[in-house]
Amino acid sequence: MFLLVWQEGRFFSVLDLSNAYQQLEVDESRPYLTINIHLYFPTGNRKCVARLPGVVCYLDDVLIVGQLVGDCKQNVSEILERLNHYNITINVVKCQFLCESVEYVEREIDKFGVHPTEHKVHAIEKVPVPTNIT
Numbered sequence: 001m002f003l004l005v006w007q008e009g010r011f012f013s014v015l016d017l018s019n020a021y022q023q024l025e026v027d028e029s030r031p032y033l034t035i036n037i038h039l040y041f042p043t044g045n046r047k048c049v050a051r052l053p054g055v056v057c058y059l060d061d062v063l064i065v066g067q068l069v070g071d072c073k074q075n076v077s078e079i080l081e082r083l084n085h086y087n088i089t090i091n092v093v094k095c096q097f098l099c100e101s102v103e104y105v106e107r108e109i110d111k112f113g114v115h116p117t118e119h120k121v122h123a124i125e126k127v128p129v130p131t132n133i134t
Contacts, residue, residue, distance in 0.1 A: 010067055011071070012063065014102050064076050
């Protein structure tokens, strides 16, 4: 999903939704509710990001890409307006804006592609060599 989006840009922003699944509007006539978390934005909120080029969602994170800083700014503004329209808030502390490289879904994304993050590579390098066959 985001593997294709990074090709569209050199500048990246990531929005983290505050308590994303607690922001869904629910029909009060339902005595019980189960929310299935899947690979994309909560179904009730998908229209927030529908049909916007350079925008992809995974759970409660939104990746926004632009070829130019202005493109990325425009996409961020559009997403923020849509989120505001649906009363969805973001966690500003965890957001990244107009970066040449961002961490998204445990991967580093930049204009060159999608790479494993340094801390993941380091963790694998530190795994001890097995000392027995079992």
